Amino acid sequence: MPHFITECSENIRTEADLPGLFQQVNRLLAESGLFPLGGIRSRAHWVDTWQMADGAHDYAFVHMTLKIGHGRTQQQLMPVMEQLFACICEHFADLMARRYLALSLAVEELHPQLNFKQNNVHALFRKE
Numbered sequence: 077m078p079h080f081i082t083e084c085s086e087n088i089r090t091e092a093d094l095p096g097l098f099q100q101v102n103r104l105l106a107e108s109g110l111f112p113l114g115g116i117r118s119r120a121h122w123v124d125t126w127q128m129a130d131g132a133h134d135y136a137f138v139h140m141t142l143k144i145g146h147g148r149t150q151q152q153l154m155p156v157m158e159q160l161f162a163c164i165c166e167h168f169a170d171l172m173a174r175r176y177l178a179l180s181l182a183v184e185e186l187h188p189q190l191n192f193k194q195n196n197v198h199a200l201f202r203k204e
Contacts, residue, residue, distance in 0.1 A: 077145040077186070077193075078111050080118040085126050088136045088171065096118050097167045104163055108156045110148055114198035128178065136171075137178040140164065146188035157183060 079153075080101050084092055098118035106113050128135035142160065161181050171177055 077115045077142040077143065078105055078117075080105070080116075081141045081143065082118070082120045083137075083139045083141075084120060084122055085128075085138075086122050086124045087134060088175075088177070089122060089137070091171050092138065093167070098165050098166070100167065101160065104159055105156070108159075110152060111144070112198055113201045114195060127202050128176075128179060135176045135178070138164075138168065138180075140179075140181045142181070142183045144183060144185055145191060146185055148185075153183060158179070160184045 080098070081092060084094070084096075101118050102116050105111050105116050126137070128137060142157070164179060164181060165172075168177060168179055172179070
C-alpha cells in the first residue's frame with residue numbers, strides 16, 4: 077500500500093496523461109516517508125458510460141482514491157493529501173481551463189485485520 081486508483085470519464089483519455097500523473101504521484105508518495113516504495117501502485121479505470129449534472133455538456137471527471145493500510149494519523153496524512161491534491165490540480169489545470177471537469181480525491185483506510193496481501197517486491201527495496 078498505498079494504491080492510487082483513478083476513475084476517469086472516457087472523453088478525456090487522450091488528454092489526461094495519466095502516466096505522467098502517476099509518475100508524479102508515485103514520487104510524492106515515496107518521498108513522504110509514510111509508505112513503502114514496494115507497495116506503491118497507481119492505476120486507472122476508464123468509464124465509458126456516465127452522466128454528470130444535467131447531461132447538457134461534454135462533462136468529464138477524474139475521481140481518485142488513495143487506499144492505504146491502517147496505522148497513520150490524520151496529522152500525518154493531511155500534508156500528504158494536500159500535496160497530492162495540489163499535484164493533481166496542477167496536472168489537470170490546462171484541461172480544466174478548456175472544458176468542464178470535476179476532480180475529486182479521497183483516502184480510504186483498509187481494515188487492520190481484514191486486509192490480506194502478499195508482495196515479494198518489498199524485498200527489492202529493503203536496505204541491507
